[in-house]
Amino acid sequence: MKIGVPIEIKNNENRVGMTPSGVFELTKRNHTVYIQKNAGYNSGFLDEDYKEVGAIILDTIEEVYAAAEMIVKVKEPIEPEYKLIREDQVVFTYFHFASSEVLTRAMMDSKAVCIAYETVEDPDGSLPLLIPMSEVAGRMSVQQGAKYLEKPIMGRGILLGGVPGVPPAKVLVLGAGVVGIQAAKMAAGLGANVFIMDINMKQLRYVSDIMPNNVISEFSSEYNIRKHIKDSDLIIGGVLIKGAKAPKLITRDMLKEMQPGTVMVDVAVDQGGCFETTVPTTHQDPTYIIDDVVHYSVANMPGAVPYTSTMALTNVTLPYVVKLAEMGWKKACKKNPSLAKGLNIVKGKIVYPEIAEAFDMNLETV
Numbered sequence: 001m002k003i004g005v006p007i008e009i010k011n012n013e014n015r016v017g018m019t020p021s022g023v024f025e026l027t028k029r030n031h032t033v034y035i036q037k038n039a040g041y042n043s044g045f046l047d048e049d050y051k052e053v054g055a056i057i058l059d060t061i062e063e064v065y066a067a068a069e070m071i072v073k074v075k076e077p078i079e080p081e082y083k084l085i086r087e088d089q090v091v092f093t094y095f096h097f098a099s100s101e102v103l104t105r106a107m108m109d110s111k112a113v114c115i116a117y118e119t120v121e122d123p124d125g126s127l128p129l130l131i132p133m134s135e136v137a138g139r140m141s142v143q144q145g146a147k148y149l150e151k152p153i154m155g156r157g158i159l160l161g162g163v164p165g166v167p168p169a170k171v172l173v174l175g176a177g178v179v180g181i182q183a184a185k186m187a188a189g190l191g192a193n194v195f196i197m198d199i200n201m202k203q204l205r206y207v208s209d210i211m212p213n214n215v216i217s218e219f220s221s222e223y224n225i226r227k228h229i230k231d232s233d234l235i236i237g238g239v240l241i242k243g244a245k246a247p248k249l250i251t252r253d254m255l256k257e258m259q260p261g262t263v264m265v266d267v268a269v270d271q272g273g274c275f276e277t278t279v280p281t282t283h284q285d286p287t288y289i290i291d292d293v294v295h296y297s298v299a300n301m302p303g304a305v306p307y308t309s310t311m312a313l314t315n316v317t318l319p320y321v322v323k324l325a326e327m328g329w330k331k332a333c334k335k336n337p338s339l340a341k342g343l344n345i346v347k348g349k350i351v352y353p354e355i356a357e358a359f360d361m362n363l364e365t366v
């Protein structure tokens with residue numbers, strides 16, 4: 001199969017859909033891989049690295065789309081790419097269709113086969129192509145929180161781990177899922193006193209079993225949250241109710257209860273945020289302050305660490321890319337129900353229920 005990897009043109013997206021290691025796996029199976037010039041540069045991969053393992057470097061995005069039977073990328077196509085996508089071409093990437101009718105209609109019009117990373121689903125209901133990005137964001141939330149706790153950027157001026165003779169900071173983590181566990185682990189590793197909350201007892205039991213002694217699990221309730229926010233230095237929001245808006249666990253009135261300079265990192269911002277005062281921010285201008293509380297709510301946190309994020313993402317997408325290349329989309333989806341869940345729009349038809357529902361359109365079958 002001919003596989004194309006274009007450069008990501010969405011603002012501030014530095015990841016790339018395939019690493020040289022991915023190209024190696026495909027070319028050794030006799031597939032042809034076209035990489036757009038400099039596509040991997042911001043993730044630390046040079047054109048020479050790709051060439052060495054057999055990729056063909058093309059100068060323009062138009063050439064990549066024209067040459068490929070399957071496009072592998074990271075973010076959803078944006079307007080200038082719509083006209084480049086052809087009938088029958090497979091596009092394997094994050095789409096998040098339900099949040100954009102314009103994109104949905106453009107992909108229907110293209111008659112392409114759109115397989116969305118975010119809806120590939122394992123039998124236990126987990127989303128294997130989303131987990132790595134939650135892992136990145138969870139770990140990064142502590143790094144960002146630690147930074148914004150510094151005084152010159154309006155934080156409380158406290159070191160997460162303290163020093164001998166001076167107590168460490170207190171970190172409150174809301175949600176003990178992928179984000180929460182990674183955040184708690186990082187904060188604990190730095191020596192902070194960590195409290196992690198969830199409403200799912202299974203998760204709390206797991207956390208309690210695996211975490212070090214400086215991580216304490218507690219059931220998530222308004223009473224408990226109100227108790228802890230008073231002396232927490234860093235609060236991390238990582239809750240998710242699948243398919244729904246995040247519950248507002250920290251309300252506006254609670255900010256007044258906090259110490260000035262408390263930092264709140266709302267990782268759940270992409271689901272509307274779990275703090276009432278959350279407004280999405282960007283890496284250019286990541287924070288704002290309300291009632292002396294520093295808010296950090298960047299919606300694409302992994303974009304700031306493309307070296308790590310590209311590797312984490314492509315580690316999990318590559319096995320599916322190989323299946324698609326070896327068998328073609330129809331057979332690959334038939335043989336692999338997890339991948340079949342990724343089918344969103346096929347040759348003009350919406351085949352994923354939530355997308356049809358979101359725009360009141362017909363749900364069809366492949």
Ligand SMILES: NC(=O)c1ccc[n+]([C@@H]2O[C@H](COP(=O)([O-])OP(=O)(O)OC[C@H]3O[C@@H](n4cnc5c(N)ncnc54)[C@H](O)[C@@H]3O)[C@@H](O)[C@H]2O)c1
Pocket residue numbers: 131133134135137174175176177178179180197198199200203220238239240241246247249266267268269270271298299300301302
């Ligand atoms: N900002 C970013 O760049 C970025 C990156 C990756 C993920 N995310 C987002 O982070 C959020 C969390 O993702 P995840 O992968 O950890 O999800 P997850 O499903 O693994 O974990 C969410 C946890 O929240 C818990 N929860 C639900 N209601 C709760 C409540 N009232 N109190 C406490 N806990 C509650 C659930 O029981 C679950 O354990 C999602 O919204 C995801 O989209 C954001």
